[in-house]
Amino acid sequence: MKGYSDLSPSEARGLCRSNEWIKPTSGMASGYTQANLVVLRKELAFDFLLFCQRNPKPCPVLDVTDIGSPVPRMAAPDSDLRVDLPKYNVYEKGVLTKEVTDITSLWDENLVGFLLGCSFTFESALLKKNIPVRQIEEECNVPMYKTNMRCVKAGPFEGNMVVSMRPIPSSEVADAVQITSRFPAVHGAPVHIGHPEQIGIKDITQPHFGDPVTIKEGEVPVFWACGVTPQNIAMNMKPDLMITHSPGHMFITNWTDEEFEVL
Incomplete structure (x- = not known):
């Protein structure tokens, strides 16, 4: 099967x-x-x-x-x-x-x-390089957060970006950036690495969408632009x-x- x-x-x-x-x-x-x-x-x-x-x-x-x-x-x-x-x-x-x-x-x-x-889309490429994708490991939804990162207005559409987060071992962050940057049509490289408070995330354990995932010792929260952004705009x-x-x-x-x- x-x-x-x-x-x-x-x-x-x-x-x-x-x-x-x-x-x-x-x-x-x-x-x-x-x-x-x-x-x-x-x-x-x-x-x-x-x-x-x-x-x-x-x-x-x-x-x-x-x-x-x-x-x-x-x-x-x-x-x-x-x-x-x-x-x-x-x-x-x-x-x-x-x-x-x-x-x-x-x-x-x-x-x-x-x-x-x-x-x-780029998670398969991460997995092929043995970079963990935590929400797949834990069989849950990816955590997503509203941020203070402003989108460029168009007509009535305006508001802040939503990001998805994946914990990445600190030794593999550079590889994760390089791998995901090869997929510009599906969000590409991260928009922020570490320090969630700098982009307006007050509590990393409480995502606005999706599920919280485990961040292990030695891992860094890495944030990618997210297609849930239009829902925040709505x-x-x-x-x-x-x-x-x-x-x-x-x-x-x-x-x-x-x-x-x-x-």
């Missing part, structure tokens, strides 16, 4: 579609690129695309659907964004009103889906409707991680 890391993208999405997998996707379908999801009404689509263009570290755009279509033609033309993620967050006027496993009833001809790069700008992935519950594309590696 296949392990969850050995699944093909279509098999992984099939488990999500049937609600057999409703937990974080880190380590699932290993070697295939994962993506954050943002769904907005077409009236906001250009401003959001501009926001992403101005903030490529937290919001690297991988694919954008046609208006009204739930199919990301470049990332996975055999998929359906309404059902192929484990869980979704629904924000109405900036308030998280529900977490669901299917957004079919919410979808209409005015919606546009955006797929943004995800740092889960809480500020309060659009009538924004649908996103539930943090850590990503969309698995048909692309391989190697396609996004710059050597």
Whole structure:
């Protein structure tokens, strides 16, 4: 029987579609690129695309659907964004009103889906160099934090960056930076190393999204820009409707991680 890391993208999405997998996707379908999801009404689509263009570290755009279509033609033309993620967050006027496993009833001809790069993509490269990925070891969600790092405003979209954190042995931090810098389309190199208080994180044991993980003696918290940033932005700008992935519950594309590696 296949392990969850050995699944093909279509098999992984099939488990999500049937609600057999409703937990974080880190380590699932290993070697295939994962993506954050943002769904907005077409009236906001250009401003959001501009926001992403101005903030490529937290919001690297991988694919954008046609208006009204739930199919990301470049990332996975055999998929359906309404059902192929484990869980979704629904924000109405900036308030998280529900977490669901299917957004079919919410979808209409005015919606546009955006797929943004995800740092889960470079985790396989870290593991190949024997650099630990703690949330995979502990079978939980990656910890994510709101910061004081301001994004560049675009139209009504403004606010602060969210980061994900992975504890890295101090002797391997330089290697982790070098490895992840080869994946600029999926957040790339870290935005901050150590000293969480410098970026506005008061308590490293209490992430705003995801789960806390163990930081062992001799390890340094390393922070990468995170695609949950738009959810933080939504809480500020309060659009009538924004649908996103539930943090850590990503969309698995048909692309391989190697396609996004710059050597």
